[in-house]
Amino acid sequence: MTDVHIVGAGAIGLSFAHSLSQRHNVSVITRTFPSHKWNISEHQETKPINATPVALTPSLSLSITNCFICVKAYQVSQAIADVLPYLSDNANIFISHNGMYDLSEVIKQLTPNQALFFISTARGALKLDNHHVKITGYGDTYIGACNLRAHTMITRVFETFFKGILSECFIHEDITLLRWQKLLVNIAINPLTAIHQIPNGQLRQPKFSATILALLNEACTVANKAGVKIPLSAALDSAYLVMSRTSVNFSSMAQDIKHGRKTEIEAICGYVVTQGQSLNVPTPRNAQILQALTNKH
Structure with missing residues (x-):
């Protein structure tokens, strides 16, 4: 069990939080604290998401080793800027968004020991309100390496964060x-x-x-x-x-x-x-x- 931080309390971010919390300690980085616990509905069953909300503040002492960034494409740049001061030197960063974003701009900001991965998922999730997400479909999830460090780490992180946690997940060898x-x-x-x-x-x-x-x-x-x-x-x-x-x-x-x-x-x-x-x-x-x-x- 390891610490995982997720940026983005949207449908995909919270669905990842729920899945990852089965094996790991999960925190969700959010600008506004939820008034009550997040919940997830799946297979006609609703249960709480075992994740702790965290707000990034200048006085916060925090080292992020595993960071999942699940935001809109136009929010990636700001999300990276927000978490960069808190990333450990050997952090694993996972980005998931729709469309295309120039990841080379992210790679330039990372140290040689920080690994960057891209996640493509066909999972369907719908946010019913600020505290409730519903799983609405299932599909394949792929992870690919975006820099040299990620290529050396991909098998290990796949075993740790994906295999047996997310259904139908695979390593993809060609990130482009x-x-x-x-x-x-x-x-x-x-x-x-x-x-x-x-x-x-x-x-x-x-x-x-x-x-x-x-x-x-x-x-x-x-x-x-x-x-x-x-x-x-x-x-x-x-x-x-x-x-x-x-x-x-x-x-x-x-x-x-x-x-x-x-x-x-x-x-x-x-x-x-x-x-x-x-x-x-x-x-x-x-x-x-x-x-x-x-x-x-």
Whole structure:
């Protein structure tokens, strides 16, 4: 049993907190203390999450050895800045977010002995209120190494924090491919569920198929031009599998639009549009969706 700190008390952060607390001492770093204990609902059963809330203050004496950062893509930079002074010299840092974020900016701030990992998960979770999260679907979780130290540590951390704790979890050897695969699922699901305010499973209706095909075709063309070989058929299969496994879940972007919050569309369709421009690949459908959701902010 070891100490784990989680940044981000959202649906995924709290679901990770619950799973990891089965074997480890878990603290959740939060800006505002919850008025009562966090709870999680799964398989028609509700139970408390065994995690302690922690607020980072200048006077706090804290050494973080294992840090899971589960925030929005646009919040990663601030989250890293917040925890960096508290990270031990040999800390393991795990980042999980939708879309793409330039992890090289994070790596530059770490010491040679600090390991950075990326987590891609298809688990579905919905935050019912500030204190209650519900598991709404199950899917594969992958972990990949982002720097040299992580490559040497990945087997050990997988055994410690993932194997037997999170169902259907695997080590992924190619972090660039892993992040693109995650991005493609996000492109297929998040924007359309946000615009139409529907759960993931409803995207399997035929009326959405042409749009999903167009979005993924553009994204796969950009990826292939960038040297990441992902067949369109594989991207479609992955997206529809996640839709099926998380059919009743409302995506994080759908929730953001519903509650008037900023979305991660810049890191999803926006990333494809920007990369397409630099590689001279047209991405009109992604640009259209980017504009539609940007206007909703």
